[in-house]
Amino acid sequence: MSSEVEEEASEDRRKYEFRKVIEELQEYEGSGTQLVTIYIPEDKKISDVVAHVTQEHSEASNIKSKQTRTNVQDALKSIKDRLRYYDTFPPENGLVIFSGAVDSGGGRTEMVTRTLESPPDPVTSFRYHCDAAFLTEPLEHMLEDKGLFGLIVLDRREANVGWLKGKRVEPVKSAESLVPGKQRKGGQSAQRFARLRLEAIDNFYQEIAEMANDLFVPRRHELDGILVGGPSPTKDEFLDGDYLHHELQDKVISKADVSYTDESGLYDLVDASQEALSDQAIVEDKNQMEEFFEKLNTGEEATYGFEQTRRNLIMGSVDRLLISEDLRSDVVVYECENGHEEYELVDSRHDTPEHECAECREDAEVQEREDAIEHLMSIAEQRGTETKFISTDFEKGEQLMDAFGGIAGILRYSTGV
Numbered sequence: 001m002s003s004e005v006e007e008e009a010s011e012d013r014r015k016y017e018f019r020k021v022i023e024e025l026q027e028y029e030g031s032g033t034q035l036v037t038i039y040i041p042e043d044k045k046i047s048d049v050v051a052h053v054t055q056e057h058s059e060a061s062n063i064k065s066k067q068t069r070t071n072v073q074d075a076l077k078s079i080k081d082r083l084r085y086y087d088t089f090p091p092e093n094g095l096v097i098f099s100g101a102v103d104s105g106g107g108r109t110e111m112v113t114r115t116l117e118s119p120p121d122p123v124t125s126f127r128y129h130c131d132a133a134f135l136t137e138p139l140e141h142m143l144e145d146k147g148l149f150g151l152i153v154l155d156r157r158e159a160n161v162g163w164l165k166g167k168r169v170e171p172v173k174s175a176e177s178l179v180p181g182k183q184r185k186g187g188q189s190a191q192r193f194a195r196l197r198l199e200a201i202d203n204f205y206q207e208i209a210e211m212a213n214d215l216f217v218p219r220r221h222e223l224d225g226i227l228v229g230g231p232s233p234t235k236d237e238f239l240d241g242d243y244l245h246h247e248l249q250d251k252v253i254s255k256a257d258v259s260y261t262d263e264s265g266l267y268d269l270v271d272a273s274q275e276a277l278s279d280q281a282i283v284e285d286k287n288q289m290e291e292f293f294e295k296l297n298t299g300e301e302a303t304y305g306f307e308q309t310r311r312n313l314i315m316g317s318v319d320r321l322l323i324s325e326d327l328r329s330d331v332v333v334y335e336c337e338n339g340h341e342e343y344e345l346v347d348s349r350h351d352t353p354e355h356e357c358a359e360c361r362e363d364a365e366v367q368e369r370e371d372a373i374e375h376l377m378s379i380a381e382q383r384g385t386e387t388k389f390i391s392t393d394f395e396k397g398e399q400l401m402d403a404f405g406g407i408a409g410i411l412r413y414s415t416g417v
Ligand SMILES: [Zn+2]
Pocket: 336, 337, 338, 339, 340, 357, 358, 359, 360, 361, 362
């Protein structure tokens, strides 16, 4: 197993763990402004953070409500305790700590403290936040699907190229043309004028293509697509004329009518291409599911359901483990007095059910209950199996969740399991 696969696998897993913690934190509410969130960048000294928290602790003594005051101070104390685990600086990409007394029903509260180390993207600035809810948005943004798109807007007078990185538009280069207006000057033959004008347009399209090629070709393998915008028929002329490098031409996923071709046109282009962009976000998921159904229909190189997939994973026969993004299940391990071990999948929000051994009909004892996805992913990691999370925003993705229990695998070879 290459270290790259290993790294990617553990990154997927970390993202899943983050998502779970965020979902948990989003559900909490404080009865007052008493839930504390701290975002700490990797270059912030832990001692500075401790000093800040100490300062907040002493300022909290001014809070009028005794209950809120106590809760805030308890949260801050708990954060200080957590900070003791770190040396001079936080781990790579920084650290986020959540702490506070949350409503646990019936007018009671419960102290909750969660630490998230090394988020997928670096924490960019130090933030201290105290509110009735935890501050999770910056982390949510980090977990959104990123994506890199090339942007081109053009008409016959000017053009702009740039990037769309995640949700951020980055204008890079612009060009202005020497194409003469439609009105010819007196004395010029109409034919000659028309020819010169076409030449100038052709030259300008070449110039735009060169600008786009310079920017996009070196990163063409990372590119998720290219968006082209402008008035009709300019953008169509440009695309139909094959001015762009052929590999870029194949990456054009959307052309949109936009009226501005200055930098603001790049933003309009992104707005006008939302549908293509959201389709693109699930293209890979769609391909995975297509492949799964193909294998399922034509042979035996596919598996689904917790038990079968787990057995295939252990055999090392799974090439890709497919897990529905909506799956929230735990696996419970039971053992009966005759030593038969059995697994049952339980909704994460439900209590652990009784279990009767399928082999000897004896009552079985609970040995362990853990997150089903983490359970499967850790076997996958040991066997060099890639894990793919599949969105439910398309038909076959929904089927994975509803018809296959949210768990499936594309096999390397048929195992008969
Ligand atoms: Zn048994």
